[in-house]
Amino acid sequence: MNPGAGALAGVRVLDISSFLAAPQVATFLGDFGADVIKVEPPSGEALRRIGAARNGESLVWAMVSRNKRVITCDLNRSEGRDILRQLVAEVDVLVHNYSPTVLQRWDCTWDRFHAINPGLIMVSVSPYGHTGPLADRPGAGTMAEAFAGLTHMTGEAGGPPMLTSIPLGDTLTGVYGMIGALVACYGRDVNGLGGQHVDVSMYEPILTLMGSTLAAWDPDGDDPPPARFGSRLATGVPRNIYRTADNRYLCLSGTTDRQVERILALAGRDGPGDRAKFARMADRLAHNDELDTLVGDWVAQHSLDEAIAILVEARIPVAPVNDLSGLLVDAQVRARNSITLVAHNVLGTVPMATPAPVLSETPGAIRHPGPPVGAHNAEVYAALLGWDTHRLAQAQAEGII
Template identity: 40%
Template sequence: MTDKQTAAGRPRPLEGVRVLDCSTIIAAPFGAMLLADYGAEVIKVEHPRGDGLRLSGPQKNGVGLNYAFYGRNKRNIVLDLSSADGQQILRDLAAKSDVLLENFRPGVMEKWHLGWEQLHEVNRRLVMLRMTGFGQSGPYSARPGFGTLAESMSGFAHINGHPDGPPTLPPFGLADGIAGLSAAYAVMLALYHRDLHDGEGQMIDIAIIEPILHLMGAQASVFDQLGQIQQRTGNRTHNNAPRNTYKTKEGRWVAISTSSQAIAERVLRLTGRPDLVDEPWFASGGERAQHADLLDAVVGGWIGERGIDEVMRAFAEAGAAVAPVYDISQVMEDPQYRSLGTITDVPDAVLGPVKMQNLLFRMSGTPGEVRHTAPALGQDTDEVLGEILGLTPARLRELHEAGVIEPMVAKRPGGTGR
């Protein structure tokens, strides 16, 4: 089996695509990870200090578990881009690559002579994705930008939470994740156009404040045409009811959706109020939402008198939509997730097998594969620069001694080093 094949011996869809991941933290690195999962050769280019995500969040035996996930399936090199030698090495790598992702503030890459115009001149086929909080232009472009700011400015926080509570931010990198998914999609569009049409790459500008706004649905159209601004409704929605979370007899929680009329009718018949189905207002999801207090009282009362197993069984028999509210330990034990292989064991040089989310989706002909967690800082530097650029051991020693490709922190135990 070659490194370009899955364990099943089938090719990965992006084999032969080389990606330089010069980004840090979550959004753009997540996009690069998705490309790596499906076979792209992704080379993570880190500053000698390392990506700040290495030290962010839970750790075990010196391994940052967040970084182990977002850096998986990548090769890793150290390169000081503020040095002339580092800049030249990146230009040389870009000349032999298909994609470069970066998330520095606008103007930083240009200061290093690594902007779009310079890299496009070096490699006309290169696709360059630039990820920033606010985009490459506009009055906010120079501001530091993070997912939290996008979750706030997009209107997400405004509609998230209970009516009598404050705007509520998500407890994870929601906007970053959405931007990362968008990045992978944008890169594939650019590669497809390059290879099918004129053979040239292009520059992609992603502002983290925008992809999450798209997921907010038709709010702009609703405001434009009706003057309405969506407000916080907790677990409820203006579109249908009952739709909420409900506590069972033993204190577990379940969530119910009645997006279809047939499901709403089944729920009310199941919970002992078939008479409500015959009410004129029940025939419309929007009108049902105006009677959410009544419907929640009926459904919540019925669920509160029963254990979760009985609730789940009764809803399944009635053909109604319900799901338990899980924490991560319950996700990992659920038979449906197990059947899909949603959580997989990934080898790590220090920790051994590490459980993490598997591939985002399954492909029958050219599947991807999660091969390893994030490598140590600079673990592949000498190999990559020797293999791709033909740098000699003597030249590599010079660059190490000059600090251009030398990590400032110790490599992880078990890493191959140099």
Template identity: 35%
Template structure:
């Protein structure tokens, strides 16, 4: 690690919190990543052989996904076969000394291994167990397989994405998984506070992918309940709020949010449409919504022949919220991201340097940090087992039987 203030030793908000991560791919591991960034010790249990499938997702460098370098930083890797009795015994001993267990298996998987919450809480009454699944631990759909994309569909998000009358589109990332992970982290932090401030008892946090998506759907259900209104896809516009849309420039698109009353006046003045700025029927949002198509045409007639840089400069001077639709290159070259440590230079265990996202949120007193790079499979197996009191001969026996790698 080098070159960024975020990597300096700082007080850690979650120092002393031990997390056992059993999840794979995105939702569970993203929760573990977030806790690790704020000082928790995260031990990631991976199956011997291929390990977490995320190691092989998307673009690879030196045989490992570069996504892995972000998702698994600040973690220790224990290659342990949870399908074997000896592997389960080791996991139980680890969990007995842990604060948090994260898992995102299909409901019933841990129970089948004799590691349901009741059994684990008998060993560790203070255990907090984060369970992320497609549909939650209860209900008629609990046993159905679920991915983040299905959660986005069932949670109501996919119906709103895309252009009216066309196939729904995804936003390009696994937003359902990430929303579930963030809700899980909120649950873990809340449960840790309750445990330590009250009776020392842990609890289960049950996060369903579709519910995490549904939780951010704003007025979707109240509008249906009150008016029978079913919100539909609206492309890049913000339905019921105007003007707020993406507008074509000579070299791409910019987002312009001119929906505040005073902002609207400044926007119309900046684009040379004082007639619209001074129109009393457009003085409030309701009037603007009624003429949204007219307003969008007027704005794009001004943006279309101009470069995005010229549009941004003019509207920034007019104090109108606007922004370019950034690509990865735009983000990497933007000085604001660098100034706020949102792009960090990280040295991987394969020896190469790579830019990775920084840490959110920014805590003034106990900021997050990247203390270690992402591990290779089983990097920490022997060290963790020795810390548990196993002798080298016992470790060798477990490895010979395939329980560890």
């Protein structure tokens, strides 16, 4: 095996999607060696012009389009869609985020593509999936978080629901799209199942995050559905974010009987009365607020480093609440190279999460950031469609690419 080739070397992916969720399906495949060809309009994808930027260049584009070869093609023109159908015949996986209605209008449906390439894996990303009454409704990962109940479960008890401060829904969709593509490829290549349509909604991966909450609720019972509880859990205590003496924060979750026993000893609260209230799960859930306050008071007497050292020694799960600068210098992060500092000729240094998980023989890698518009037109169109320089120049002159 060639460690430099990547585990997915030989898999060719055509990415005609836009914005954040769907393109990350192709990004993650490219991280592990797939040849990803990104198609964008001749004027460049909208993502190049939105979000965080530096020196006039999009930082998000640099991240999401890493490891991809970039070509241009105007899919709003029939000539561009003809080219798309030719490209589909040459790839293993197609990633898109167009609605069923648009695909039908373009004659670019799954049935059409499957007829062209019976082994094609088509990954369709949409807010609500390609079936059901909301199949054509636009949206993004933010809507998915709200729709699937995560926003309802986020925020302080009694306070308003809150969105996360990161595009969680979009990136989680990318992960699930990658899983779907790989599962379908295995079914095709190992079990002879042929091509498949992988229908990835943005809200169903969020439902997976909600799995334990769903399973713990009895829809036929009298109890209301679970509600947000700040950083705490109604079913486990102590679990919270606590402020330290040096005005920093740690995250602690020690909810088993033995963990609580050790926490009580650290706090000097392991007498018979405290053990009666807190030692067993059922008892401490009835005194949730009191135990949480007890832990918070103990943490507040120690600096972050001191509290973590004591808790680690006592085998209590604990971690600092890092900001990004803290992550960059953390010894564990640096030892595992969990963040890659990617060089860009305009943006300078761009920190990106190193592809995960870590494969022992063919680890994922960030080979280059998102390229300029049309950077790989000549090589891709020549290699896949046999275009010569005259045909390429003609298509460019006609504004098709």
